[in-house]
Amino acid sequence: MDDKTYNTWDVIVKILGFLATALSIYIGITQFSNQQKATAELEMNKNFWTAQNTVYTEICKNAGALAASLDDPKTFAAEKTKFLTYYYGEMVLVEDDSVKQHMIALKAYLDVFRIKDPDMGVILTRKIIELSDACRNSSITFKRANLK
Amino acid sequence: MKYLLLFICLMAAPGARAQHSREEMVRFLTNGEFRTWLYKDYKVTLGASCSGDGQSFDFYKDGRLIWKRCKNGTPLTDTVRWSVVAVPGGPGEFYVKFNHPIEVKPGSQFSSMLLNLPSPEVRTRGKEMEWNSPPADKGLYGLVLNFTSRN
Numbered sequence: 001m002d003d004k005t006y007n008t009w010d011v012i013v014k015i016l017g018f019l020a021t022a023l024s025i026y027i028g029i030t031q032f033s034n035q036q037k038a039t040a041e042l043e044m045n046k047n048f049w050t051a052q053n054t055v056y057t058e059i060c061k062n063a064g065a066l067a068a069s070l071d072d073p074k075t076f077a078a079e080k081t082k083f084l085t086y087y088y089g090e091m092v093l094v095e096d097d098s099v100k101q102h103m104i105a106l107k108a109y110l111d112v113f114r115i116k117d118p119d120m121g122v123i124l125t126r127k128i129i130e131l132s133d134a135c136r137n138s139s140i141t142f143k144r145a146n147l148k
Numbered sequence: 149m150k151y152l153l154l155f156i157c158l159m160a161a162p163g164a165r166a167q168h169s170r171e172e173m174v175r176f177l178t179n180g181e182f183r184t185w186l187y188k189d190y191k192v193t194l195g196a197s198c199s200g201d202g203q204s205f206d207f208y209k210d211g212r213l214i215w216k217r218c219k220n221g222t223p224l225t226d227t228v229r230w231s232v233v234a235v236p237g238g239p240g241e242f243y244v245k246f247n248h249p250i251e252v253k254p255g256s257q258f259s260s261m262l263l264n265l266p267s268p269e270v271r272t273r274g275k276e277m278e279w280n281s282p283p284a285d286k287g288l289y290g291l292v293l294n295f296t297s298r299n
Contacts, residue, residue, distance in 0.1 A: 092286065100286065108282030108290045114266040119167060123240050 167240030176268035
């Protein structure tokens with residue numbers, strides 16, 4: 001091998017070495033970035049799920065209080081106002097479609113509800129239980145899909 | 149004895165209360181024969197004139213509904229077929245359905261509405277009935293219509 005050929009191979013090997021180093025650095029950075037992104041997304045989903053559960057717990061407590069105060073119009077009216085506050089407020093942030101439809105159905109029933117009618121009380125109670133079921137299912141579904 | 153106690157507990161539970169059947173709802177709606185329900189104020193004066201911004205609904209047991217409203221002082225009358233249909237998965241809840249769209253409030257036609265008869269009674273003047281329709285989304289308004297029985 002003459003000097004010229006040696007130098008050419010030397011340059012090629014050095015370039016290849018540089019490219020291999022650059023590629024490994026790039027792969028490392030990409031992997032780290034993806035991992036960071038996945039960790040950040042998981043963290044965000046965890047935070048959302050925690051917030052969702054907190055609001056779901058509150059609306060279920062509130063709806064339960066509606067069912068429990070059917071013989072106390074004053075308390076019922078106060079709980080109804082609280083329900084409407086959640087309906088137009090915090091629930092919008094966290095509810096999925098199924099929970100939203102149950103919220104709409106319950107609110108629509110409250111619009112025509114007469115506290116003195118025991119038959120309507122039974123239907124209202126059923127709608128409240130259906131809302132609580134929907135909240136539980138929504139929480140489970142979100143966890144399964146996003147917190148693996 | 150154990151089962152008797154369980155039975156008593158179940159009957160005492162609020163959920164054990166019997167819901168109105170479809171037949172009962174039809175009876176409350178029609179008095180078992182026919183019943184007139186008024187939406188707002190609707191009056192027919194002597195001759196062929198009328199007044200009021202309301203409408204009148206005569207529900208007949210045979211499925212006819214005579215729907216009357218006042219336009220420019222002249223009564224408009226239509227005959228529509230109606231039926232009471234159970235809400236799927238909603239025990240004790242019923243729709244009232246029509247074979248022809250009805251317009252009670254301007255711009256909101258419907259062919260079915262949820263039927264609510266709080267503390268229903270037959271052959272009583274002044275009983276209340278409400279029809280409602282939940283909105284498709286939270287940002288929209290649902291429709292609620294209040295009626296009063298004439299007979």
